[in-house]
Amino acid sequence: TAKEKNGSAFVYYDDDIRKKTLEDSSLEAEAESAIRNREFRLYMQPKVDIQNGNRICGAEVLVRWQNPRLGLIPPGRFIPLFEKSDLIIKLDRYMFEQACIWLKSYLNGGGRPVNIAVNVSKVGIFQPGFVEYYAAVKKKYGIPDHMLELEFTENILAVDTELFCDLVIKLRKEGFLCSLDDFGSGYSSLNLLKDLPVDALKLDIMFFRKSRDVRRERIVVSNFINMAKQLNITTIAEGVEEEDTVEFLQNADCDVIQGYIFAKPMPKEEFEAMLGRTDHLAINHNEQGY
Ligand code: C2E
Ligand code: MG
Ligand code: MG
Ligand code: MG
Secondary structure (H helix, E strand, C coil): CHHHHHHHHHHHHHHHHHHHHHHHHHHHHHHHHHHHCCCEEEEEEEEEECCCCCEEEEEEEEEEEEECCCEEECHHHHHHHHCCCCHHHHHHHHHHHHHHHHHHHHHHCCCCCCEEEEEECHHHHCCCCHHHHHHHHHHHCCCCCCCEEEEEEHHHHHHHHHHHHHHHHHHHHCCCEEEEEEECCCCCCHHHHHHCCCCEEEECHHHHCCCCCHHHHHHHHHHHHHHHHHCCCEEEEECCCCHHHHHHHHHCCCCEEECCCCCCCEEHHHHHHHHHHCCECCCCCCHHHC
């Protein structure tokens, strides 16, 4: 009967949650030693300056977990879990320091200056000593000013806008670039833009996912870009997968694209090899193959 079906569906659902909870608690238990064992890997996705011949201007560092039991785990699977405890703070600090180590050795090897962006969780930024820690690590590795960028997801604004702006001002005094990630994905209110002291806005991936009406999508996007431009804020379009979007963004005066249309995130060694090989990226016509 229908009732029985409902009953079994409920049991199935319940079982699913239990399985996920078990898996979550084992991931959590494994996390501390995973940092020590260097199981978290730095992937890097190139950022491309579309106003200057598609030059590689930098990369965003994205974490992957090489778990001995489960293989390569994407961040979507464990970041939300880590954000429930201070594991996320440890992971973010680890990723940031590893990024500095990479950048230092790359620059020492004669690499041209690139901009390296690291993500910071909304849990970490409001911890006391946050700015001091990041500034001290930057100094420890002798990274020049304006080469490291910190990305903060837009929902940080829902926590404490005033405090966030103060912290950004301090970070910029320490020579960091600061950007607002996932801009337009939900929490930001447009009026916040007038006081937001950030260097860059990253237009969320959702702007470039299938719209019912591409004409309307483009009107919205180009006006955001215009507004940012007049406020002296760099615009970065994230998640671009289509060639005609690149052309549109070039004409709309968007500064940078980070998307599969140019390159997917890759292990840091591969990114370094790419930089050694070329300064510019071409449109990737095989993007559907990913
Ligand atoms: P995010 O910071 O917004 O990073 C961009 C995400 O979009 C990345 O997913 C990237 O692989 C994906 N992406 C870029 N271009 C395209 C495209 O053209 N098509 C599609 N479909 N996707 C594209 P990823 O690597 O899975 O990371 C997901 C999120 O996990 C990140 O979103 C960020 O919020 C978080 N994350 C990653 N690494 C860290 C970290 O070290 N610390 C913290 N706190 N969060 C991190
Ligand atoms: Mg990001
Ligand atoms: Mg984003
Ligand atoms: Mg995102």
